[in-house]
Amino acid sequence: MQDHPVARLIAAADDAINAGDFDRLMDFYAEDAVLVVRPGLNACGKAQIRQAFSAVSAHFNHSLQVSQDALHILHNGATALALARTRLRADTLDEACRDATYVFAQDQDGAWRCAIDNAYGHRLLEEPSV
Amino acid sequence: MQDHPVARLIAAADDAINAGDFDRLMDFYAEDAVLVVRPGLNACGKAQIRQAFSAVSAHFNHSLQVSQDALHILHNGATALALARTRLRADTLDEACRDATYVFAQDQDGAWRCAIDNAYGHRLLEEPSV
Secondary structure, eight states, X not given: OOOOHHHHHHHHHXXXXXXXXXXXXXXXXXXXXXXXXXXXEEEESHHHHHHHHHHHHHHTTTOOEXXXXXXXXXXXXXXXXXXXXXXXXXXXXXXXXXXEEEEEEEOTTSOEEEEEEETTGGGGGGSOOO | OOOOHHHHHHHHHHHHHHTTOHXXXXXXXXXXXXXXXXTTEEEESHHHHHHHXXXXXXXXXXXXXXXXXXXXXXXXXXXXXXXXXXXEEETTEEEEEEEEEEEEEEOTTSOEEEEEEEXXXXXXXXXXXX
């Protein structure tokens, strides 16, 4: 795991998800961020993203736990690409591992925010483009 | 293939690579862009990126041809993530297919430029983080 501000943010966001604290989680997202809820369905903006996390959490009986088995960050100026192997656990889920892709952008105050959150990585290519 | 400005740029950049026109190719990159030359080795900035493309082209006896079999673009404000299945052909290469990840950012004039070019996708996670 790299010692990059974005790596620390991802770890802190995982903590917020694992605690079910979606208010705190929203601090990690840009106002107009995009979250891939599932292939073909995106949540756009904090309100939709918060709603999506609440629904996913309820679906897994509030037992969802997220962690990163591996992380590699590529960084250019105010843009960072995080490639992750993301592990999901829940009471009602066989443990799952996903090749996730996150894009972070630095805002005018220098703070990094998640702009694009795609836990499905290249699996999106298996679906028709939308 | 999506009708997105970034999709058109990727197609035009492929044309420039296939024509061996690396001056034209540099128009597609941000000044401080990062190119993953191979896992563990990055080229940073246009001068290094141009040099890397020249070296790769010479390695393949100037026969390298690049195309995208599939492309999916996620777009947030001034940031776009392109997930691609990139096909490489060359005289001295068995045809290869890579799950590539490109990040584009819009500059102040509204033009999209490639900020991060990672043709290796999640293969970077198989290497030690650098």
